[in-house]
Amino acid sequence: MEKILRVIEEGLRGAFSACGYEERFAKAVLSNRPDLCEYQCNGAMAAAKVYKKKPIEIANDVVAKLKESHLFSMCDAVMPGFINLELDGGFLAGYLEEMAADERLGLEVTKEPKKIIVDYGGANVAKPLHVGHLRSAVIGESIKRMGRALGHEMIGDVHLGDWGLQMGLIIEELRDRQPQLPYFDEGYTGPYPKEAPFTISQLEEIYPAASKKAKFTAKEGQAQGMSKEEIQTAEETSKAFAQRAHLATRKLQEGYPPFMAIWAHIMAVSKADLEKNYGALKVTFDLWKGESDVQKYIPGLIQELVDKGLAYESQGALVVDIAEEKDPKELPPCIVRKSDGAALYATSDLGTIIEREKDIHPDAYIYIADKRQELHFTQVFRVAKKAGFVRPDMPMDFLGFGTMNGKDGKPFKTRDGGVMRLEVLIEDISKAVYERIMENRTVSQEEARQTAGMVGLAALKYGDLSNQAAKDYIFDIDRFISFEGNTGPYILYTIVRIRSILGKYEALTADGQSGPQSQDAGSPQARTGQQAAGGLQVPDEGAAGRLLSASSDSEKDLMLKLARYNEVMETAFEEKAPHKLCQYIYELSNAFNRFYHDTKILTEADKGRQASWICLIGLVKDVLNACIDVLGFEAPERM
Numbered sequence: 001m002e003k004i005l006r007v008i009e010e011g012l013r014g015a016f017s018a019c020g021y022e023e024r025f026a027k028a029v030l031s032n033r034p035d036l037c038e039y040q041c042n043g044a045m046a047a048a049k050v051y052k053k054k055p056i057e058i059a060n061d062v063v064a065k066l067k068e069s070h071l072f073s074m075c076d077a078v079m080p081g082f083i084n085l086e087l088d089g090g091f092l093a094g095y096l097e098e099m100a101a102d103e104r105l106g107l108e109v110t111k112e113p114k115k116i117i118v119d120y121g122g123a124n125v126a127k128p129l130h131v132g133h134l135r136s137a138v139i140g141e142s143i144k145r146m147g148r149a150l151g152h153e154m155i156g157d158v159h160l161g162d163w164g165l166q167m168g169l170i171i172e173e174l175r176d177r178q179p180q181l182p183y184f185d186e187g188y189t190g191p192y193p194k195e196a197p198f199t200i201s202q203l204e205e206i207y208p209a210a211s212k213k214a215k216f217t218a219k220e221g222q223a224q225g226m227s228k229e230e231i232q233t234a235e236e237t238s239k240a241f242a243q244r245a246h247l248a249t250r251k252l253q254e255g256y257p258p259f260m261a262i263w264a265h266i267m268a269v270s271k272a273d274l275e276k277n278y279g280a281l282k283v284t285f286d287l288w289k290g291e292s293d294v295q296k297y298i299p300g301l302i303q304e305l306v307d308k309g310l311a312y313e314s315q316g317a318l319v320v321d322i323a324e325e326k327d328p329k330e331l332p333p334c335i336v337r338k339s340d341g342a343a344l345y346a347t348s349d350l351g352t353i354i355e356r357e358k359d360i361h362p363d364a365y366i367y368i369a370d371k372r373q374e375l376h377f378t379q380v381f382r383v384a385k386k387a388g389f390v391r392p393d394m395p396m397d398f399l400g401f402g403t404m405n406g407k408d409g410k411p412f413k414t415r416d417g418g419v420m421r422l423e424v425l426i427e428d429i430s431k432a433v434y435e436r437i438m439e440n441r442t443v444s445q446e447e448a449r450q451t452a453g454m455v456g457l458a459a460l461k462y463g464d465l466s467n468q469a470a471k472d473y474i475f476d477i478d479r480f481i482s483f484e485g486n487t488g489p490y491i492l493y494t495i496v497r498i499r500s501i502l503g504k505y506e507a508l509t510a511d512g513q514s515g516p517q518s519q520d521a522g523s524p525q526a527r528t529g530q531q532a533a534g535g536l537q538v539p540d541e542g543a544a545g546r547l548l549s550a551s552s553d554s555e556k557d558l559m560l561k562l563a564r565y566n567e568v569m570e571t572a573f574e575e576k577a578p579h580k581l582c583q584y585i586y587e588l589s590n591a592f593n594r595f596y597h598d599t600k601i602l603t604e605a606d607k608g609r610q611a612s613w614i615c616l617i618g619l620v621k622d623v624l625n626a627c628i629d630v631l632g633f634e635a636p637e638r639m
């Protein structure tokens with residue numbers, strides 16, 4: 001469906017041109033003074049300069065014409081030349097009716113579908129998935145879903161960090177713990193065991209232990225009350241261990257079979273765990289690729305950079321200049337090979353681009369990672385373009401997000417100061433919701449637990465997504481799980497509430513008398529995916545499916561909010577701004593709750609009016625559901 005703003009502009013254009021003014025001045029915007037009007041046009045001000053007239057004269061001319069339009073119930077020219085507009089109730093109702101009859105709720109499928117890679121998640125294999133990766137997963141998933149909702153082909157790739165030093169550390173730690181394993185027997189030629197020599201929980205303990213071992217410092221030794229000699233020995237052991245880990249990493253990267261076998265175990269065990277974790281977050285990827293998959297392109301791409309005269313040696317390393325004149329401050333070159341010959345993070349990302357161009361031919365790229373990685377991505381994108389790995393005008397966007405902080409304003413940690421594991425975080429939040437549900441309600445424990453899981457996820461995701469991604473935000477469980485205010489649970493509560501009203505209404509019309517049971521909330525019929533289309537649980541009376549003009553301010557306001565759905569979704573995707581969608585559903589929920597407060601739907605005597613309201617709130621529910629689906633969570637049956 002045409003966006004309502006566009007429909008308004010069409011009307012305005014007709015009026016402008018009928019008065020002899022250029023159509024380009026016929027721009028409409030949402031009113032910034034909702035107390036005065038709903039939409040406004042400021043075009044008379046700009047037109048005044050061209051036609052050398054007073055803006056108000058132009059506005060008066062246009063308004064005189066607009067009075068003939070069926071679109072507006074009010075149009076006013078006000079000083080110095082604003083045109084204030086109010087939509088005609090019948091027109092608005094018609095627009096919403098069309099929306100309700102459309103299974104896409106008026107969201108148009110893009111005329112220019114693009115194939116877009118979304119690189120998000122970015123977990124590092126064998127290291128526990130922590131809250132630092134939460135944001136990437138949550139934001140990326142919603143951007144992917146938004147694009148899909150608009151008809152783009154979105155390809156989500158988790159881009160695992162699976163080829164770094166952590167592998168060497170794990171291999172050497174494993175050697176120290178289980179030297180008898182065949183992987184460490186040089187004489188052994190295979191085959192290697194199918195069974196991994198560790199479980200995920202062991203693996204998660206092995207990596208931090210190894211990492212710590214490789215980083216022993218004198219300071220640490222002093223703190224432990226070690227003697228000078230002891231510290232020295234410990235330092236030497238640590239250094240030797242780190243060296244072994246580097247060597248093991250190198251050997252792995254050269255394809256040394258026993259280490260490849262260990263690596264395969266690490267990958268299998270770790271991936272299974274990651275899938276579980278992402279699954280709990282309702283985050284799914286089309287591709288489970290990683291840095292390891294693209295190492296094969298690295299020698300070639302480095303050669304190409306050298307051949308093209310882009311890469312040169314600097315202090316033993318190989319670098320590519322990427323600075324541009326327009327940069328406010330000079331950006332450092334991109335290092336593509338270290339002085340010891342090792343490839344780096346940037347090289348892996350370049351290899352990944354080469355593979356994606358070869359296998360996927362995307363029209364655009366979106367990367368979602370911590371905003372501290374901005375320079376890295378600027379470097380990678382520029383090298384890719386300079387070298388012609390992608391076409392020069394390839395849209396490559398980096399969406400950098402801020403830090404999730406604790407209430408103390410510092411990066412979120414566990415109570416004992418460690419890095420919070422995602423699993424634990426989800427568990428904590430669900431538990432808090434569970435307790436809240438059990439406080440007030442008398443549902444079975446089983447149901448409460450299920451509901452808590454869904455509400456908890458919504459609290460977590462909405463708490464994140466409702467902030468502008470680039471900003472840091474405070475992770476505040478108590479606030480996030482509140483059923484009031486700008487929270488996920490509040491949105492869910494609104495949906496559940498509407499469902500309950502629809503259920504009661506259905507019961508009411510089914511037995512033709514009063515006394516519906518509150519238990520009907522979320523009855524199966526009230527949830528049959530068909531609500532989106534014409535089947536809005538309206539009765540089969542004459543007025544069925546017919547939306548009437550608003551009968552109150554709060555109803556009109558609700559209708560206006562609903563009509564913005566397609567525009568908001570498009571803007572949120574274009575700007576990669578899920579927070580705009582959150583803001584919208586918050587406002588829509590508020591508008592609904594205000595309307596509901598003012599309106600006695602179930603006891604309304606005028607059946608036509610009642611049916612219209614039912615149709616309206618059904619549409620609110622469908623729009624809310626469509627939005628939360630895109631944000632990556634869903635509503636329970638009841639709360």
Ligand code: ARG
Nearest residue numbers: 119122123124159161349369
């Ligand atoms: N693994 C990286 C990290 O933990 C994030 C990966 C982001 N994506 C990319 N293509 N570099 O920081």
